[in-house]
Every structure is written in structure tokens, then in C-alpha cells.
Amino acid sequence: MPVRLNRLRRNGSCDSRSRKILHRAAHPGPLPDFLGVHSLLALQGENVLPFAAVNFIFIPWDFILILVFLGVIVPWRGAARMKRLMSKPELTTADRLSLYGSTILFQWLVVTIVAWRSAARTVSPEELGIAAGDPWRVAWSSVVLTGFLCLYQMAGLRRITRMPERKRGSLFAITERIMPRTRTETLVYAALACTAGISEEFLYRGFVFLSFVRMVVNFGPPNAVAAILSSAWFSLAHLYQGRRGIITTFVVGMIFASLRIWTGSLIPAIAAHIGIDLVAGVCVSRFLRRA
Numbered sequence: 001m002p003v004r005l006n007r008l009r010r011n012g013s014c015d016s017r018s019r020k021i022l023h024r025a026a027h028p029g030p031l032p033d034f035l036g037v038h039s040l041l042a043l044q045g046e047n048v049l050p051f052a053a054v055n056f057i058f059i060p061w062d063f064i065l066i067l068v069f070l071g072v073i074v075p076w077r078g079a080a081r082m083k084r085l086m087s088k089p090e091l092t093t094a095d096r097l098s099l100y101g102s103t104i105l106f107q108w109l110v111v112t113i114v115a116w117r118s119a120a121r122t123v124s125p126e127e128l129g130i131a132a133g134d135p136w137r138v139a140w141s142s143v144v145l146t147g148f149l150c151l152y153q154m155a156g157l158r159r160i161t162r163m164p165e166r167k168r169g170s171l172f173a174i175t176e177r178i179m180p181r182t183r184t185e186t187l188v189y190a191a192l193a194c195t196a197g198i199s200e201e202f203l204y205r206g207f208v209f210l211s212f213v214r215m216v217v218n219f220g221p222p223n224a225v226a227a228i229l230s231s232a233w234f235s236l237a238h239l240y241q242g243r244r245g246i247i248t249t250f251v252v253g254m255i256f257a258s259l260r261i262w263t264g265s266l267i268p269a270i271a272a273h274i275g276i277d278l279v280a281g282v283c284v285s286r287f288l289r290r291a
Contacts, residue, residue, distance in 0.1 A: 028187040062117045064212050067233075070110075070203060077240040082174065082240035091177050096185050099178060100192045107199040114207050126264065127213075128206040133265040141259055146275040149252075153279045161287035171245050179284040189281045197274030204234040204253065205269050206261045227257035252276075 059067075085091060085099065118128060125131040132138075160172050168176075180186040212226035231253030238249040256269035 059211060059215055060117075060121055063121070066114055066117065067208065067211060071233050071236055075236045078237065079240045086174065086177065091108055091183060093182060096178060096180065097188055100185075100188045100236065102193055104195045107195050111199045111202055114203060118207060123210065125209040128202070129209070129260050129264065129266040130202070130206065131264065133263050133267075138263050138265045138267050141263055142271040145255075145259060145268050146272040149272050150275045150279045153276050154283055157280065157283050158287055161284070169239050169244065174241060174245075175284060176279065176288065180281055181285055188283060190278060193274050193277035193281060196277055197270045200234070201239070201266045201270045202257065204230050204237070205256055205266055208233050209257065212270060224260050227254060227261065229256055 081099075085095065087220050088095070113275045160168050180189040209226045209230040212229045213222040216222050216225045231250050234253040235250035241249070256272070259268045260266055
């Protein structure tokens with residue numbers, strides 16, 4: 001082709017067909033969409049994501065392994081561990097401190113691995129929900145959500161502790177056993193509550209949410225689907241709490257995911273998550289002593 005073009009240029013006279021060849025060579029058109037640059041994903045991404053649209057629809061192998069780990073291994077580990085603890089006649093301070101400490105270490109280890117793999121895959125802070133967002137919207141939604149859920153948690157615990165013991169249910173039996181009893185336990189539990197609030201929101205409303213957004217953005221409403229699936233993963237992590245606990249954590253997960261979508265930040269969910277756990281740790285033993 002280059003030889004023919006040079007010959008046409010040297011001759012100086014071209015028929016209509018030759019002129020078309022020269023025109024196409026001098027003014028090349030757009031490249032074919034072999035790489036899917038103009039795919040439905042790129043067209044829809046700006047309308048559904050608060051950040052630049054991704055241009056691929058595959059999930060890396062390490063993301064898949066993390067999703068499987070969070071959806072299978074974590075629930076199995078939690079259920080097996082809680083079954084072992086509940087089989088004991090009574091939990092000692094050493095048992096509770098061991099539970100708190102090992103959970104803190106485990107959750108920060110998982111967060112570190114997920115953050116490492118996310119950085120290796122150039123995941124943006126906006127995708128993970130750790131960008132600043134609108135500070136006023138984030139601030140007042142954090143206050144309102146945390147205040148409402150903490151008051152609701154406190155009222156629910158007060159109501160349950162006033163019931164006869166046989167009517168409190170298996171979920172409260174687990175809560176009663178693992179909640180702190182001494183000042184030392186309470187301090188370590190407070191560290192656990194902060195760890196759970198930060199790490200679980202980063203994992204489920206951050207990483208799991210973005211993974212499902214990337215999976216379904218080319219096929220349907222990604223935010224809605226990702227909210228449902230990430231909440232399902234979150235509820236599976238609380239498999240040890242039984243059916244009632246799974247349903248409750250799914251509903252709470254949907255609330256947190258909605259706030260994450262609306263604000264673009266994990267901060268409201270983190271604040272509310274920490275608040276709920278702290279209220280449970282502080283109130284259960286006090287309400288039981290008064291009952």
C-alpha cells in the first residue's frame with residue numbers, strides 16, 4: 001500500500017478511485033471499536049457512578065478470591081467459633097478478651113490485604129467510598145443516622161432485658177455472653193467496636209460494593225444491585241447470629257449502603273456502626289443488672 005501511494009503521488013494524475021485512496025490515507029477515520037471503547041459500560045458509567053467510568057467489565061482473580069473469602073470463609077469461621085464459645089457453661093474474662101483481641105487482629109489483617117490488592121489494581125478512593133465527598137452532607141447525615149440508630153438500639157435492648165429470660169431469644173443469649181462485664185473488658189471492647197465499624201464498612205460498603213458495581217454496570221442498575229449483594233455478604237458475616245440476626249444485619253446493611261450511595265462516603269455508616277456496637281457493649285450489662 002505505501003508503494004502504491006508513493007507512485008500515485010509521483011505521477012501527479014489520479015483517477016477518482018486513486019483520489020479516494022489518497023484521501024483516506026491523509027484523513028484516517030475513527031478506529032473500529034475492537035476494544036469496546038464505546039461500549040454500553042462507557043456510555044452508562046457517567047450516569048450511574050460519581051467518578052470516571054471504568055472501561056472493563058471483568059473482575060480480577062484476586063478480587064474474586066476476596067469475595068469468596070468474605071462470603072464463605074468468614075461466615076464459616078464466625079459460626080464455628082461462636083458455637084465453640086456457646087458450648088462453654090460460662091465465658092470468663094480471659095475468653096472475652098481473647099475473642100475481642102483476636103477479632104481486632106483478624107479484621108485489620110483482612111483490611112490490609114484488601115487495601116493492598118485494591119491499590120495494586122489502581123482502585124480510586126471514590127470507588128471505595130473513602131474520598132471526602134460533600135462535607136456538610138456527610139456531617140449531618142452521620143449525626144442523624146448515628147443518633148437515630150443508637151436510640152433505637154438502646155430502646156430495643158431495654159425492652160428485651162425486661163422480658164423473662166426464656167423469651168429473649170437466641171440472638172440476645174449470644175449478645176449477653178460476649179458483651180463486656182468489667183472495665184478492662186469494656187475498654188478492649190471499645191477498641192473492637194471502632195475496629196468493626198471501620199473495617200467492616202471498608203470491606204462491605206467499600207470493596208464488596210465496588211466489586212459488584214463493576215460486575216453489573218453493563219447489565220443493569222449497578223448501585224441498587226451492589227447495595228443488595230453487598231448487604232447479603234454483610235449479613236452472611238453474621239451467620240452465627242441465626243436467622244433473626246441475618247435479617248437484621250441485611251436491613252442495616254441496606255441502610256448503610258444507601259447512605260454510602262447518597263453521600264459518596266463511608267463516614268456516616270462507620271459512625272453509626274461504631275455507635276451501635278458501643279451502645280450494645282455499654283447498655284446490655286447495665287440493663288441486665290437493673291432488670
